[in-house]
Amino acid sequence: MTSRRRFLTQSAAASTGVFYIAKTSWAQKSPGDTINMAVIGFGGRGSAHISGYKGLKNEGVKVAALCDVDSGVLGKHVQAFDKEGQKVLAYADMRRLFENKDIDAVSIATPNHWHSLASIWAMQAGKDVYVEKPVSHCVWEGRQMVNAARKYGRMVQTGTQARSSRKGIGAAVEWVRQGNLGKIQLARGLCYKRRNSIGKAEGEQKIPDTIEYDLWCGPGPKGALTRKRLHYDWHWTWAYGNGDLGNQGIHQMDIARWFLGEMELAPSVWSVGGRLGYEDDGETANTQVIYHGYEKAPLIFEVRGLPESKDGKDMDKYKGAGVGVIVECEGGTVVVSSYSSATAYDKAGKEVRKFEGSEDHFKNFINACRSRRVDDLHADILEGHLSSALCHTGNISHRLGQKESPEMILEQIKADGFAAETFERMREHLARNEVDVSKDKLTLGPVLRMNGATERFTDNDSANAMLKDRYREPYVVPEIS
Numbered sequence: 001m002t003s004r005r006r007f008l009t010q011s012a013a014a015s016t017g018v019f020y021i022a023k024t025s026w027a028q029k030s031p032g033d034t035i036n037m038a039v040i041g042f043g044g045r046g047s048a049h050i051s052g053y054k055g056l057k058n059e060g061v062k063v064a065a066l067c068d069v070d071s072g073v074l075g076k077h078v079q080a081f082d083k084e085g086q087k088v089l090a091y092a093d094m095r096r097l098f099e100n101k102d103i104d105a106v107s108i109a110t111p112n113h114w115h116s117l118a119s120i121w122a123m124q125a126g127k128d129v130y131v132e133k134p135v136s137h138c139v140w141e142g143r144q145m146v147n148a149a150r151k152y153g154r155m156v157q158t159g160t161q162a163r164s165s166r167k168g169i170g171a172a173v174e175w176v177r178q179g180n181l182g183k184i185q186l187a188r189g190l191c192y193k194r195r196n197s198i199g200k201a202e203g204e205q206k207i208p209d210t211i212e213y214d215l216w217c218g219p220g221p222k223g224a225l226t227r228k229r230l231h232y233d234w235h236w237t238w239a240y241g242n243g244d245l246g247n248q249g250i251h252q253m254d255i256a257r258w259f260l261g262e263m264e265l266a267p268s269v270w271s272v273g274g275r276l277g278y279e280d281d282g283e284t285a286n287t288q289v290i291y292h293g294y295e296k297a298p299l300i301f302e303v304r305g306l307p308e309s310k311d312g313k314d315m316d317k318y319k320g321a322g323v324g325v326i327v328e329c330e331g332g333t334v335v336v337s338s339y340s341s342a343t344a345y346d347k348a349g350k351e352v353r354k355f356e357g358s359e360d361h362f363k364n365f366i367n368a369c370r371s372r373r374v375d376d377l378h379a380d381i382l383e384g385h386l387s388s389a390l391c392h393t394g395n396i397s398h399r400l401g402q403k404e405s406p407e408m409i410l411e412q413i414k415a416d417g418f419a420a421e422t423f424e425r426m427r428e429h430l431a432r433n434e435v436d437v438s439k440d441k442l443t444l445g446p447v448l449r450m451n452g453a454t455e456r457f458t459d460n461d462s463a464n465a466m467l468k469d470r471y472r473e474p475y476v477v478p479e480i481s
């Protein structure tokens with residue numbers, strides 16, 4: 001029999017296309033009340049969400065529900081709760097979870113193409129949201145999430161946990177802003193992280209029996225599975241992932257933008273790179289430089305998925321960081337090589353200041369759920385949107401690019417000393433990996449001009465068309481104004 005609520009859901013969805021359900025009522029909560037959390041998607045990262053909230057038991061947090069479209073993954077975690085003597089509700093379809101008005105907040109660690117729709121649906125159901133980075137799969141989605149958070153009065157925390165390093169990275173940001181090292185000349189993000197070939201599948205792959213594939217694909221395209229592993233390797237496909245720039249890289253993109261204090265997308269962006277060193281089913285670049293032309297100081301981002309040399313085990317480091325951020329200032333340099341600390345050096349390379357310390361990012365989210373103050377969030381959705389979008393615009397330039405000889409690339413970028421130097425190091429790194437960029441050419445993307453106020457490119461229709469995905473009914477991300 002169709003319940004009244006189910007009937008309302010179905011009829012409202014049918015008539016308006018809007019997902020409607022009974023709302024969680026935060027207004028009825030007292031400060032000491034239990035917060036019932038649900039975790040959505042826990043193939044990899046979501047497991048850390050589950051343990052993170054379990055660890056907040058003394059803060060009045062309860063993991064009350066779990067949702068994953070893979071019954072194997074779901075079953076394993078439900079059993080673990082059983083063993084600990086706790087009953088947890090289990091869902092495959094997040095829409096059913098959102099109907100449960102006893103759930104106060106959700107924590108989303110699905111693949112990227114689901115982040116925006118899942119978050120907006122949750123907010124429409126009156127729930128606060130912790131959503132993994134990148135918060136969106138394309139630029140437009142992120143802005144709808146910001147609009148939804150404000151419109152529905154929800155707390156939305158981005159999973160960029162380095163933002164909870166207030167005494168470490170945050171203190172360094174403040175110190176630099178006070179002018180202690182003079183003006184910033186360049187913020188450089190680094191993602192030197194080994195990414196091996198994902199292999200080549202022969203023909204269409206069987207969808208594992210445990211997975212509800214329609215729900216897994218959701219707002220993304222539902223095509224044949226053409227990579228060996230359904231889980232995780234979606235990161236390297238454009239349909240569902242955003243490459244390492246939008247995977248590991250978004251953390252460092254965010255820290256670099258934090259130092260710059262920029263609250264709009266950069267007025268210009270271009271990319272150079274490629275997927276080099278092996279041939280596999282992945283599509284995204286494993287080697288890439290992205291140049292964001294902010295007026296005060298540029299933000300340059302470097303992705304390296306290949307090791308320091310062919311058959312080498314180690315990854316490169318630049319000024320002491322492999323996955324990190326280097327902020328070049330008139331009077332010295334700040335190096336951020338972890339999620340919880342930063343070190344400042346003078347021009348002579350002498351350490352002048354060390355900043356250390358980090359708080360629990362999940363706990364910060366819970367605190368903000370209780371205080372109902374957006375300012376209490378360490379990584380409000382607006383910050384998450386902007387930093388995610390900086391990855392997307394870099395990838396748009398890459399995807400619109402053409403293969404060029406190294407001489408031609410250098411010719412086009414040499415007027416900018418930072419860009420030319422970064423490109424030379426990229427070339428040298430590829431040479432150590434026996435990639436000859438004269439033969440395996442790099443893709444140089446166009447310089448795209450952005451209107452930060454409208455978040456649209458000013459001079460490129462093809463690029464504008466890539467700001468928003470095409471959604472598959474009924475998984476359509478709504479426009480929120």
Ligand SMILES: NC(=O)c1ccc[n+]([C@@H]2O[C@H](COP(=O)([O-])OP(=O)(O)OC[C@H]3O[C@@H](n4cnc5c(N)ncnc54)[C@H](O)[C@@H]3O)[C@@H](O)[C@H]2O)c1
Nearest residue numbers: 041042043044045067068069070109110132133216231232
């Ligand atoms: N903050 C961090 O440090 C950090 C670290 C790793 C990953 N991440 C992010 O976490 C997210 C997940 O990454 P991962 O590596 O764990 O991916 P994964 O593919 O290993 O796991 C994703 C899980 O989500 C499930 N899922 C897919 N669609 C779903 C849906 N509609 N409803 C419920 N469950 C669904 C899958 O079945 C799978 O179990 C990504 O966005 C990634 O960028 C963040």
